[in-house]
Amino acid sequence: MQIKNPNNIFRRFIFNDNSVMCNKFNKNIIILGIESSCDDTSIAVSKNNDILSNIVADQKVHKKYGGVVPELASREHQKNIIPTLALALKEAQVKINEIDGIAFTRGPGLMGSLLVGASFAKSLSIALSKPLIEINHMEAHVLANFIDHHPNFPFICLTVSGGHTQLVLVKDVQTIQLLGETLDDSAGETFDKCAKLLGLNYPGGPEIEKEAISGDETKFKFTTPKVDGLNFSFSGLKTNIRRVIENNLKTDENFISKYKKDLCASIQYTIIHILMEKLKIAIETYNIKNIAISGGVAANEKFRSQIKLLETQQNCRVLIPKKEYSTDNGAMIAIAGYYKYQSQQFTKLSTDVKPRYRLNTYIK
Ligand SMILES: Nc1ncnc2c1ncn2[C@@H]1O[C@H](COP(=O)(O)OP(=O)(O)OP(=O)(O)O)[C@@H](O)[C@H]1O
Ligand SMILES: [Mg+2]
DSSP states (O other): OOOOOTTOOEEOOOOOOOOOOOSTTSSOOEEEEEEOSSSOEEEEEEETTEEEEEEEEOOGGGGGGTSOOHHHHHHHHHHHHHHHHHHHHHHHTOOGGGOOEEEEEEESSOHHHHHHHHHHHHHHHHHHTOOEEEEEHHHHHHHGGGSSOOOOSSEEEEEEOSSOEEEEEEEETTEEEEEEEBSSOOHHHHHHHHHHHTTOOSSHHHHHHHHHTTSOTTSOOOOOOOOOTTOBOOHHHHHHHHHHHHHHHHHOTTHHHHHHHHHHHHHHHHHHHHHHHHHHHHHHHHTOOEEEEESGGGGOHHHHHHHHHHHHHSOOEEEOOOGGGTSSOHHHHHHHHHHHHHTTOOOOTTOOOOTTOOGGGSOO
């Protein structure tokens, strides 16, 4: 098959084969990981605990709407999924009949987007007579930390993505316990909504990060929520930021263009401050010094450097996934699939997708 890439939609990564064959099957296990929960079509090929290819097809179609349009997302998945698979197999130098299992995202996510990935995975499973493995997307974000790393158990992971902000306790690869989560908006959503207020493109996180580099993070003081325990809240902050912008625009119509960089730096500072404060409470409460992060916001340099500081400030062992494994990717689905393959946790063809797939309903 010829692979067309007309709009340069594919992101690809270079890999070395460092796989370790440490499984009871005494053979290499090759897993296909299919991710289609939101607006990225991504397929990866793993061999044991190593990633051989990880192809991500971007969906630029949403940019002008300032957020993901679900119907457009599923149509783009349909268009991209076969070329993405072809490229993933080619880069991995793996033939389709060499695959041992097909892992796919069952949820949470957009119904239409999930259906495309799940139907595709089921068709492959039937055609190749290979087992199907359902994956919880939020669990996969956490397990992205197992790519290139060997985490010590137990560890605390802070997942900060477009739809979730969660603190979890990872006791082993199959026991992931929810400690706290956002009561309203997620941190990623807050980046996206603030970016929209400032006239920046979607997704807003990377746009705000770019502008923030040369901004003054102390210029604006935004509210931080008072939420008990290990839960988060971001809706009050979002409202506060909107009010500050609207009030200032009444007296200065150029307020946004004049202060865009400072606003971005201050917004970024506040979101990261909220995340770090909760993470520190979790470290203290559970007295656990192994820390990991995951999700799209984990690609943020400022956040990564604050997490890194925990090594010296709190004597923590810190795991930070590569940026390509922080935002949505097939590699994390493949790795999660590899662990489920080892315990032979296979999925029936009749299994439906689960747009609201809660992490804590998944604990075994
Ligand atoms: N460099 C960055 N700085 C801050 N935020 C970022 C950065 N890169 C991506 N993000 C944010 O990460 C989010 C996307 O992350 P991810 O792909 O994990 O989310 P999702 O899959 O849409 O949601 P979920 O995983 O909760 O279902 C977006 O909100 C985006 O703005
Ligand atoms: Mg995600």
